[in-house]
Amino acid sequence: MIEQIREKARELLESGELDVVIGYAEGSDPTRTTPIFCRKPEDTDKLVLDGRCVNTLPAYLNKRHEYPKKGWKKTGIIGKGCDIRAITQLIAENQLKRDEVYIFGAECEGVVAHPEKWDGSLHEGNCASKCSACDVKIPLDTDFYPGEKPEVDRSGPYMVSAPALATLVKMDDEDRFAFWRDDFDRCFKCYACREVCPHCSCNICITDRTMPSWVDQAAHTKGVFGWHLTRAMHLVGRCTGCGECTRACPVNIQVDLFNQKMKEVIQESFDYKSGYSMEVKPPLITYNTDDQETYIR
Ligand code: SF4
Numbered sequence: 001m002i003e004q005i006r007e008k009a010r011e012l013l014e015s016g017e018l019d020v021v022i023g024y025a026e027g028s029d030p031t032r033t034t035p036i037f038c039r040k041p042e043d044t045d046k047l048v049l050d051g052r053c054v055n056t057l058p059a060y061l062n063k064r065h066e067y068p069k070k071g072w073k074k075t076g077i078i079g080k081g082c083d084i085r086a087i088t089q090l091i092a093e094n095q096l097k098r099d100e101v102y103i104f105g106a107e108c109e110g111v112v113a114h115p116e117k118w119d120g121s122l123h124e125g126n127c128a129s130k131c132s133a134c135d136v137k138i139p140l141d142t143d144f145y146p147g148e149k150p151e152v153d154r155s156g157p158y159m160v161s162a163p164a165l166a167t168l169v170k171m172d173d174e175d176r177f178a179f180w181r182d183d184f185d186r187c188f189k190c191y192a193c194r195e196v197c198p199h200c201s202c203n204i205c206i207t208d209r210t211m212p213s214w215v216d217q218a219a220h221t222k223g224v225f226g227w228h229l230t231r232a233m234h235l236v237g238r239c240t241g242c243g244e245c246t247r248a249c250p251v252n253i254q255v256d257l258f259n260q261k262m263k264e265v266i267q268e269s270f271d272y273k274s275g276y277s278m279e280v281k282p283p284l285i286t287y288n289t290d291d292q293e294t295y296i297r
């Protein structure tokens, strides 16, 4: 599978059709891979694709990053199904044009929850929770797919698979608030959760603005709650469930639980699943006169 992708990537870099191919290469130790930007055809020999490829590479396609500023006209990117969902959402939000990107996709068996859990294979004990209910193992839109792509029924509800979310939803308000207060006590506002997110797309994040200062910048309880609630609201109907915010958090806060719950709410309220259509806009960036207002109480 990866051999076919390497071959195609090499061919497109040689012909000049692509300026760069973003993929994964071996990392600093055998449990890790690292993102690689292949500029020369021979760089493609380094490409790998397996259960260690955890990073959500479409974060690099987000316009707040360096890549669009380099003047590259067309970027190739290797995507797992959930990554391609992120690309789909970036296109739906006009962050990216479809013809600026060439998508290499392949069937995905899942990824490890965290590199340190990699023991040479994927299994129940180390697989990321997002993979258990995944309906994009066969990816959506691809320009290159090794072999024939089977049809998949994706009409079901959005995957919301973290067992921790079910536990959280069952708690009463007081316990749930205590859960978040305890977790947020550890947050020191490093913003890793923002930096890895393919959909945090503002050039200057609202939390970094100081004139005026919208979100208290200190990492105390008020500042941290302000940051996380703002972040969660900015991603409503846009998060595509890659789980990178949680994986990247150095103090193990399950930041994406907010976003997972919001996905359920948006689907119930607007029949919308982020990352499944390049044409349909997220409900909170559009307006219809018959929109429900049941959330106003
Ligand atoms: S969520 Fe699906 S596409 Fe993404 S890594 Fe897991 S199995 Fe693969």
Ligand code: SF4
Binding pocket: 186, 187, 188, 189, 190, 191, 192, 193, 194, 248, 249, 250, 251, 252, 253, 255
């Ligand atoms: S990555 Fe973790 S510690 Fe850093 S800002 Fe996000 S939640 Fe806080």
Ligand code: SF4
Binding pocket: 193, 196, 197, 198, 199, 200, 235, 238, 239, 240, 241, 242, 243, 244, 245, 246, 256, 259
């Ligand atoms: S909010 Fe978290 S899970 Fe959602 S797209 Fe951003 S990084 Fe991924």
